[in-house]
Amino acid sequence: MTDWIIVPVVLPAAMAASIVLVARFDLALQRTLSLATTVFLLGVAVGLFLLARDGVPRPYLLGAWPAPFGIVLVLDRLSALMLVLTQLLALLVLLYAAAGWDRQGRHFHALFQFQLMGLNGAFLTGDVFNLFVFFEVLLIASYGLFLHGAGVRRLVGGFKYVTINLLASTLFLFAVGTIYAVTGTLNMADLALKAAQVGPEQAGLLRTGVALLLVVFAVKAALAPLHLWLPGTYGVAAPPVAALFAVMTKVGAYAILRVHLAVFGGAGSPAIGLVEPWVVPAALATLVLGTLGVLGARSLQRLAAYSVLASMGTLALVLAVPTSAATAAALYYLVHSTLAAAGLFLVGELVAERRGAMRDELVPAPPFPQLELLAAGFLLAALATAGLPPLSGFLGKIWILDALRGRSAWPWLWAAVLVTSLLTVLALARAGSLLFWKPAALAAPAADPPPPRPRPLVPLVATATLLALPVLLAGFAGPLAQELEATARQLYARQSYVEAVLGPSSPPAPLER
Amino acid sequence: MIEVALAIGFAAVGIATVFCLIRLALGPDTADRVLALDTLVTNAVALIMLLGIAQATAVHFEAALLIAMMGFVGTVAFCKFVLRGDVIE
Amino acid sequence: MEALVASGVGVLTAVGVYLCLRGRTFPVVLGLSFLSYAVNVFLFATGRLVVGRPPIIDPAAPGYTDPLPQALVLTAIVISFGMTALVVVLALRGFLEAGSDHVDGREPRDERR
Amino acid sequence: MDLAAIVLVPLLGAVLPPLLIRSGRDACALVTGAVTAVALALLLVRAPAVFRGELLRESVSWLPQAGLEASFFLDGFGFFFAFLILLVGILIIAYARFYLSREDPLGKFYSFLLLFQGAMVGIVLSDNVLLLVVFWELTSLSSFLLIGYWRHLPEAREGARMALVVTGAGGLALLAGLLLLGEAAGSRELTTILARGEEVRASPLYLPALLLVLLGAFTKSAQFPFHFWLPHAMAAPTPVSAYLHSATMVKAGLFLLGRLWPVLAGTEVWFLLVSGTGLLTMLVAAWIAIFKDDLKALLAFSTVSHLGLVTLLLGLGTGSAVLAGVFHIVNHASFKAALFMTAGIVDHEAGTRDARRLGGLFRLMPITGSLAVLASLSMAGVPPLNGFLSKELLLEETLPVQWWSTGRLFPLLVLAAAACSVAYSLRYAVHVFLGPVRGDYPRHPHDPSPGMWLPAAVLCLPVVAIGLFPDAIAGPLVRVAAEAATAGAAPPTILELWHGPTPALFASLLAFLCGLLLLAAYAPLCRLRERSWRPEAKAMYEAAVAALAAAARRTSDAIHDERLQRTVAWALFAILLVGLATGAGAFAAGTRPPVPVTAPATVLWAAGVACALAVAVLHRQRLLALVVTSVVGLIVSLTFVWFSAPDLALTQLSVEIVTTVLMLLALNYLPRESPRESTPARRARDLAIALGSGLGVGALLYAILTSDFALPTISAYHVAESKPGGGGTNVVNVILVDFRGYDTLGEIIVLAIAALAIFAVLDSTFRGVAAERLRHWEALPRAADRHPMMLVVATRVMLPLALAVGVYIFLRGHNQPGGGFIAGLVVGVALIVQYMASGWAWARARTRIDYHALVGAGVFVAVATGIGSWFFDRPFLTSTYGYLHLPLVGAVELASAALFDLGVFLTVVGVVMLVLANLARVSARIEPRLGPPAPMDSVPRPEPRAAAEAALAAQRAEPES
Amino acid sequence: MLARLFPHPLLSCLIAVVWVLLVNGPSPGSVLMGLVLGLILPWLTRPFWPERPRLRAPLTILEYVCIVLFDICVANLQVAYLVLFRRPEALRSRFVVVPLDTRVPEAIVTLAGTITMTPGTVSCDVSADGRALLVHALDAADPEELVATIKRRYERRLLEIFG
Amino acid sequence: MSGALAIAGEALVALAILVGSFFLLVGSFGLLRLPTFVQRLHAPTKATTLGVGGILIASMLYFLFTTGRLSVHELLITLFLFLTAPVSAYMLAKAYLFHRRAERELPPSGRPVGWATFDPAASRDDPDEALRPR
Numbered sequence A: 001m002t003d004w005i006i007v008p009v010v011l012p013a014a015m016a017a018s019i020v021l022v023a024r025f026d027l028a029l030q031r032t033l034s035l036a037t038t039v040f041l042l043g044v045a046v047g048l049f050l051l052a053r054d055g056v057p058r059p060y061l062l063g064a065w066p067a068p069f070g071i072v073l074v075l076d077r078l079s080a081l082m083l084v085l086t087q088l089l090a091l092l093v094l095l096y097a098a099a100g101w102d103r104q105g106r107h108f109h110a111l112f113q114f115q116l117m118g119l120n121g122a123f124l125t126g127d128v129f130n131l132f133v134f135f136e137v138l139l140i141a142s143y144g145l146f147l148h149g150a151g152v153r154r155l156v157g158g159f160k161y162v163t164i165n166l167l168a169s170t171l172f173l174f175a176v177g178t179i180y181a182v183t184g185t186l187n188m189a190d191l192a193l194k195a196a197q198v199g200p201e202q203a204g205l206l207r208t209g210v211a212l213l214l215v216v217f218a219v220k221a222a223l224a225p226l227h228l229w230l231p232g233t234y235g236v237a238a239p240p241v242a243a244l245f246a247v248m249t250k251v252g253a254y255a256i257l258r259v260h261l262a263v264f265g266g267a268g269s270p271a272i273g274l275v276e277p278w279v280v281p282a283a284l285a286t287l288v289l290g291t292l293g294v295l296g297a298r299s300l301q302r303l304a305a306y307s308v309l310a311s312m313g314t315l316a317l318v319l320a321v322p323t324s325a326a327t328a329a330a331l332y333y334l335v336h337s338t339l340a341a342a343g344l345f346l347v348g349e350l351v352a353e354r355r356g357a358m359r360d361e362l363v364p365a366p367p368f369p370q371l372e373l374l375a376a377g378f379l380l381a382a383l384a385t386a387g388l389p390p391l392s393g394f395l396g397k398i399w400i401l402d403a404l405r406g407r408s409a410w411p412w413l414w415a416a417v418l419v420t421s422l423l424t425v426l427a428l429a430r431a432g433s434l435l436f437w438k439p440a441a442l443a444a445p446a447a448d449p450p451p452p453r454p455r456p457l458v459p460l461v462a463t464a465t466l467l468a469l470p471v472l473l474a475g476f477a478g479p480l481a482q483e484l485e486a487t488a489r490q491l492y493a494r495q496s497y498v499e500a501v502l503g504p505s506s507p508p509a510p511l512e513r
Numbered sequence B: 001m002i003e004v005a006l007a008i009g010f011a012a013v014g015i016a017t018v019f020c021l022i023r024l025a026l027g028p029d030t031a032d033r034v035l036a037l038d039t040l041v042t043n044a045v046a047l048i049m050l051l052g053i054a055q056a057t058a059v060h061f062e063a064a065l066l067i068a069m070m071g072f073v074g075t076v077a078f079c080k081f082v083l084r085g086d087v088i089e
Numbered sequence C: 001m002e003a004l005v006a007s008g009v010g011v012l013t014a015v016g017v018y019l020c021l022r023g024r025t026f027p028v029v030l031g032l033s034f035l036s037y038a039v040n041v042f043l044f045a046t047g048r049l050v051v052g053r054p055p056i057i058d059p060a061a062p063g064y065t066d067p068l069p070q071a072l073v074l075t076a077i078v079i080s081f082g083m084t085a086l087v088v089v090l091a092l093r094g095f096l097e098a099g100s101d102h103v104d105g106r107e108p109r110d111e112r113r
Numbered sequence D: 001m002d003l004a005a006i007v008l009v010p011l012l013g014a015v016l017p018p019l020l021i022r023s024g025r026d027a028c029a030l031v032t033g034a035v036t037a038v039a040l041a042l043l044l045v046r047a048p049a050v051f052r053g054e055l056l057r058e059s060v061s062w063l064p065q066a067g068l069e070a071s072f073f074l075d076g077f078g079f080f081f082a083f084l085i086l087l088v089g090i091l092i093i094a095y096a097r098f099y100l101s102r103e104d105p106l107g108k109f110y111s112f113l114l115l116f117q118g119a120m121v122g123i124v125l126s127d128n129v130l131l132l133v134v135f136w137e138l139t140s141l142s143s144f145l146l147i148g149y150w151r152h153l154p155e156a157r158e159g160a161r162m163a164l165v166v167t168g169a170g171g172l173a174l175l176a177g178l179l180l181l182g183e184a185a186g187s188r189e190l191t192t193i194l195a196r197g198e199e200v201r202a203s204p205l206y207l208p209a210l211l212l213v214l215l216g217a218f219t220k221s222a223q224f225p226f227h228f229w230l231p232h233a234m235a236a237p238t239p240v241s242a243y244l245h246s247a248t249m250v251k252a253g254l255f256l257l258g259r260l261w262p263v264l265a266g267t268e269v270w271f272l273l274v275s276g277t278g279l280l281t282m283l284v285a286a287w288i289a290i291f292k293d294d295l296k297a298l299l300a301f302s303t304v305s306h307l308g309l310v311t312l313l314l315g316l317g318t319g320s321a322v323l324a325g326v327f328h329i330v331n332h333a334s335f336k337a338a339l340f341m342t343a344g345i346v347d348h349e350a351g352t353r354d355a356r357r358l359g360g361l362f363r364l365m366p367i368t369g370s371l372a373v374l375a376s377l378s379m380a381g382v383p384p385l386n387g388f389l390s391k392e393l394l395l396e397e398t399l400p401v402q403w404w405s406t407g408r409l410f411p412l413l414v415l416a417a418a419a420c421s422v423a424y425s426l427r428y429a430v431h432v433f434l435g436p437v438r439g440d441y442p443r444h445p446h447d448p449s450p451g452m453w454l455p456a457a458v459l460c461l462p463v464v465a466i467g468l469f470p471d472a473i474a475g476p477l478v479r480v481a482a483e484a485a486t487a488g489a490a491p492p493t494i495l496e497l498w499h500g501p502t503p504a505l506f507a508s509l510l511a512f513l514c515g516l517l518l519l520a521a522y523a524p525l526c527r528l529r530e531r532s533w534r535p536e537a538k539a540m541y542e543a544a545v546a547a548l549a550a551a552a553r554r555t556s557d558a559i560h561d562e563r564l565q566r567t568v569a570w571a572l573f574a575i576l577l578v579g580l581a582t583g584a585g586a587f588a589a590g591t592r593p594p595v596p597v598t599a600p601a602t603v604l605w606a607a608g609v610a611c612a613l614a615v616a617v618l619h620r621q622r623l624l625a626l627v628v629t630s631v632v633g634l635i636v637s638l639t640f641v642w643f644s645a646p647d648l649a650l651t652q653l654s655v656e657i658v659t660t661v662l663m664l665l666a667l668n669y670l671p672r673e674s675p676r677e678s679t680p681a682r683r684a685r686d687l688a689i690a691l692g693s694g695l696g697v698g699a700l701l702y703a704i705l706t707s708d709f710a711l712p713t714i715s716a717y718h719v720a721e722s723k724p725g726g727g728g729t730n731v732v733n734v735i736l737v738d739f740r741g742y743d744t745l746g747e748i749i750v751l752a753i754a755a756l757a758i759f760a761v762l763d764s765t766f767r768g769v770a771a772e773r774l775r776h777w778e779a780l781p782r783a784a785d786r787h788p789m790m791l792v793v794a795t796r797v798m799l800p801l802a803l804a805v806g807v808y809i810f811l812r813g814h815n816q817p818g819g820g821f822i823a824g825l826v827v828g829v830a831l832i833v834q835y836m837a838s839g840w841a842w843a844r845a846r847t848r849i850d851y852h853a854l855v856g857a858g859v860f861v862a863v864a865t866g867i868g869s870w871f872f873d874r875p876f877l878t879s880t881y882g883y884l885h886l887p888l889v890g891a892v893e894l895a896s897a898a899l900f901d902l903g904v905f906l907t908v909v910g911v912v913m914l915v916l917a918n919l920a921r922v923s924a925r926i927e928p929r930l931g932p933p934a935p936m937d938s939v940p941r942p943e944p945r946a947a948a949e950a951a952l953a954a955q956r957a958e959p960e961s
Numbered sequence E: 001m002l003a004r005l006f007p008h009p010l011l012s013c014l015i016a017v018v019w020v021l022l023v024n025g026p027s028p029g030s031v032l033m034g035l036v037l038g039l040i041l042p043w044l045t046r047p048f049w050p051e052r053p054r055l056r057a058p059l060t061i062l063e064y065v066c067i068v069l070f071d072i073c074v075a076n077l078q079v080a081y082l083v084l085f086r087r088p089e090a091l092r093s094r095f096v097v098v099p100l101d102t103r104v105p106e107a108i109v110t111l112a113g114t115i116t117m118t119p120g121t122v123s124c125d126v127s128a129d130g131r132a133l134l135v136h137a138l139d140a141a142d143p144e145e146l147v148a149t150i151k152r153r154y155e156r157r158l159l160e161i162f163g
Numbered sequence F: 001m002s003g004a005l006a007i008a009g010e011a012l013v014a015l016a017i018l019v020g021s022f023f024l025l026v027g028s029f030g031l032l033r034l035p036t037f038v039q040r041l042h043a044p045t046k047a048t049t050l051g052v053g054g055i056l057i058a059s060m061l062y063f064l065f066t067t068g069r070l071s072v073h074e075l076l077i078t079l080f081l082f083l084t085a086p087v088s089a090y091m092l093a094k095a096y097l098f099h100r101r102a103e104r105e106l107p108p109s110g111r112p113v114g115w116a117t118f119d120p121a122a123s124r125d126d127p128d129e130a131l132r133p134r
């Protein structure tokens, strides 16, 4: 059964290679292969999720080399959760994209599968350098997907996106190098064990390395002031791609959880207590800036991009709190905000492609087909995004408020969360009433109205499914929350993680806090 | 004896490198600078072989071989660029 | 030798950073190359500096330098090669599309920055 | 699930109307009404228990982690409100059926209405405070949809947004307040919280909680200064106004105040804030209402005023005041809903609701007129109608109230408000219905169909009936509600029409007379008001929102201007900050014995540093910068040679070459020089960041290099196991293809993706703007020969030799420096040189391999090798090796890792070729070859016979030298 | 059979020799492998070298190599003297034109390469019809003599070798 | 191996190193000292031939004397240098001529066509056209 752990990495890789190899001239075949793979991957992810529910982290020793000497994958509740989230999102986005978006550039499906491989690999790995490698895989695939369809905005934006991420990758290597230079290991479990054994003379070095790693993850998670790359990326990418990217910032969040809170958060680690003082102010700034962006956005996709930023700010506020209760709340919000943002991107594109030249610009335009339907969709997406009841956004937010209670300066954090929520409501109400309620005087009647294009059903269905997920998240919040609490508890159960990976023979260390 | 010769050899390579660098700095033409680069590459082969003798190892052979075999590609590419703009046309 | 390598990496980093802050795509690409040099040597040096002990098993060898950072650097070189290729192509394509090789895709207006 | 059902029936029922609208408007209305009736029936079933004083409670777990439970409870107070909501709801549904025209989507309307209804019932039945907030925000939301129902009206859109934002803001404040309240009480269940008033009031959280809760309640109930949204919500269809803005939603705030009364009331601050706000609202809104010409606006402000009245009562902190408030809620709901309906009928029939254009309608529409006059008299507090009763109670409660030491100011203000209330109530009756019939109504008014006036009539019934028999009709309900609201503090007052000649009666009389006076002096009052300063709240709100949005846009645009330089600068700044803050103390030299410095190393170091600095200085001359960068690359490779890293040196060298070619290919289509455009200040800033980064990295590395590993490294295992476990003596290679082969798999996939992405990006070059730009490309002067003979021939000889070297490097990589990656680069470079020498078209025509396929195959082989170990029931990428003994040759090692390395090799070759060949294709497209591609230029050709003979003859003629 | 397998025996031999040199010494295995590569690689790279010239007169090749190596050594000393001790302005540097008789590109390139590798002369260009070489001499008192030497010492032998 | 032979071997190795170093240095010195580009172009030839050659011979001898096995792979380096160095020089010369010299500054080719760097006939695809008088 544990062999399945590697499948989410290997299968998309093999499939992408096969697509390049045999199906590169046949889009229909590419679609079939890509969709089938993603469906299967979703099944595998769910299976792994169920497998991980017994609470025992499962190592997968690549090449049969014992940990910590080879590379090890670790399946635990958290990685399984991220896998399910990713495949779910990917499947819906792929359904959407396969209705025509994939035709706009070359190699969409291969890049998409590679993207999945990168994401899955990053979530599964138990090795910091391998995390770097899979960061690179997922990043370069994202560059490819970002550039999909090209156009001047994407090409210029692409250069920026790549540049800033290359800087981050460089810093990643500096950080990993420093960590290795002190501890002599790369395996996360081993690091958790050894961090506590580093003497005072080198503790500072280790702390620096870990802190630099935090900056790297903050770039991925788009925490201010390292967020400046995000609006120009998510606001410009092809909307299905942007929707998939909703999970990309979460990789940064995941990495902070995994590396900083779990691995280096144990008692005796020199890097303990690093996260909260740095991340909370950054998260506040992100939240505020993201909300301002939402309020001032000129187009729906931009708005969605900024909403990703705002949600990352909210998420990071609670992510920084190193308790399992707070982490459970963070995970709930993570899942929610990923799906909500993706939904908003897709709805935005459905609107844009029906509004003709106006696209999704927030200016009055003539009424368009399927307005009522899309208005309902937008309403759901907006509710989720703004965190209004009864969808998961609201539940996530109250859980976060609850978790923040008692941390330093919590009244300010509460005020920030609540006030930004209000501003988001304001912005979304303005945007929605402009898009769906305010008909523009029809421009000079076009001599030849463009023939009604066939509107494929699949994107609508995919979007609707995506939008239904926050409803489900809200409805089944209780059972889900129990899962997430268990997930968070497992994340902090460092001893059992270390024993699962390195074997029970490892000397008992004071790892639990 | 070999040590002395090696020391002289290293010194010679060092001084040669400095000469090349000065030419690189002076130019005046791009061709001069590329020529300086080309000479530096040749010096590098010598340096690697000297290191091999000094450390009594053949482990550096491949590095020298690759420089000897592929070092000219850079020079040619630069020249082609100066001549035609297109390196591959 | 440690001081030489450390200061050399420092200079490479500084130059790379400076170039990355320039306003045109090409110097930025060069800057990324310099950063890649810097980080490769840095990562390599985390195995500490050892002369004349390549990590090739030989019964006569007196010892070996740490091979793991070397393997990591190899991976890093390869990855940064791929990334550099992409960023170079992007610089080119952006220029062809936008008509400006400024990093922001448009010539800065009168403001001289 | 009984209580939840009362909530869920309307909420779930909301899906029915849009589905049923195809069956006709009547069916739709009937079903909607039936849904409401079911909910009402479910409620009424519980009436006996409620009237027995029981408290019904049920709970379903929802998100206990956040303290959110789906728990409901029903007591008198909740019953009272739920009853009101559902009862009025049925009437509104009936009314709306006739009010809305055929063009209006009725299904949507009913759906929103049911949604709203369910949310309202949810508020009043919630036990969990967070659940209450959920429903609270749902009412904001559904009212947003209802107000904006006529989306073509700008005022509807604006009114809807304003209502949403103001009440939504209140909702969020309420959320915070209730969370704090829960914190103070130690529970989030109202049933528990209500029992812990003492503790709450003693808690330090009391004041913030109170303020936040009041903010929520006041915004919802349109209390001054948050009252402004309500009149603009009147852009909604009249049934909405009647339902939301008279009977139900605006009462939610009052409900909340009443609900939390046992916990929050009774303190000085409560009294000051609540009753003060109530009074102010009552007065201000009543004064404004007098002058509103739009009937709905008049009614809206009167509603605000009455809400203030109830707020005032709740603020007084006495049980009897609460009872009076509850009683007034009933009364107000009945007469105000009726008034709204009549206003709607007037609008519907006369085509306007402007009081200035109306008058004398009583004759034309006597039924409507009667109902309107009756209801407005009740509002004016004329006996024996129900409005009179609640006003009496109000005056009774307020007359003794002292505000600090202001003597009689409080009751006087109340009296003034009452007088205004009389004035606007009578104005509604007099200016619209009385007086002579006019000839200039936009439409010809007459009484509408019974469907429209009947609901109003039904509402007028309690107006009269309660007025006459208050205790019999409203008494039990009001008492049970008040008792529940006050947790037993409300006195069992008997409601009576006639109290005798009390001070309240005289005050009431006085107020009525003053009201008449005000109406009589209407014209001069109007002029007075015209001249006075009137802040227009809506304009202020809109200006504020516009300013906020503009400021947000400006700020956001300024910050997110997508300038790469700023992005990078911030990132670096953040890195420096974090690095400095966490590492400042760590940069100390360690004790590891240093490697002695040698002269040539110093020269190399100096050369590298000089060249690096030169690039920083000279970077604007791009070609030059590239040449100097190559030197730096060479020195980096030599560094690797020096410090025992042959594999690294090989890789760096080969990558360097490919990168140079790549950069040159791109540079051809880029400007050759960068303009000088950085200001000195910018350069200084960049220099500072660069120096900081350099110093930081240098210091970090120095600290590392001078100290030993704190703990033994895992690479000792790699060295030990390289040969026995991995079958190779080149430990680095064994790590790459075996110990950490998974990394390598990722790495070649990065390359593969890069190649695919580059291909995709370049593929679009041949369309659109870029293609246009390329077509008009003006090349610099060029040398004449494209494919110099010397280059062509030399590289032809080199190719097989280079391939042999590639094979060599590939095969021995496992044991000596080399390996698939370097071999791939060697082969790639050898092929690229063919392209450089003989041209793209010629070389491409001779490469039979599709580079895509090569990339795909490489990745596939590597992955398949990894998968292969599954067949031996081993984990992915498990390697194996063995020796094959061949005659002559001896032992040949066969390792699965070599197969993996083959995948690496294929990928690398494919990637290098795919990238470079496609980049070269860009120029091939600009200058399409005429005729067949020539492999080399300036080659001696077979001469025409004559020329050849002449040459031969000339040669013979020359003497041998 | 053998001719079919090794259409370019010299190239195959060269590859085999290169292989043996690569593995640093002859052994049965390495020679065999060299021959296998000598079989495969010329076949693989044939499209890139469409008209491979047939080399004749193997002894002349040997002779040529020896002459060139000898000339290199001598010329190195001469040029070292010039560089170190002659004032640069006193150098009689000039371009000379070497008209070519051979029409085989491979021969021309070999000649040009030989000229370049012999210190003191560098081949700089070829005429557009490939029939003359532009050679730069560092110090040529008598350009005709230089051209004659080149033609006599090198080109004549190359004509023999390449036919 | 006897002491005398060892000393002789060492001396040979040292000599080869010195010879190589000398020419290496002379080459780079020429690069620095000579006044025109075409003259400087002559300099690296020494470095690639006797300079590197000397050191390669030193290496071969050194491994012969220390391990007793003839190390021959150094020859390959020479082979590749000899194959590639003329190409580099040729391309460099062309680059220089193209940029800094006009064709009229060069001696005439003595052919009906000019030098390949300048004469468009060089890249003409019609073989006969190159020979037609212009």
Ligand code: NA
Pocket (backbone or CB within 6 Å): D647, D730, D732, D733, D736, D813, D814, D816, D817, D818, D819, D820
């Ligand atoms: Na290797």
Ligand code: NA
Pocket (backbone or CB within 6 Å): E115, E116, E117, E118, E119, E120, E121, E122, F042, F045
């Ligand atoms: Na020469």
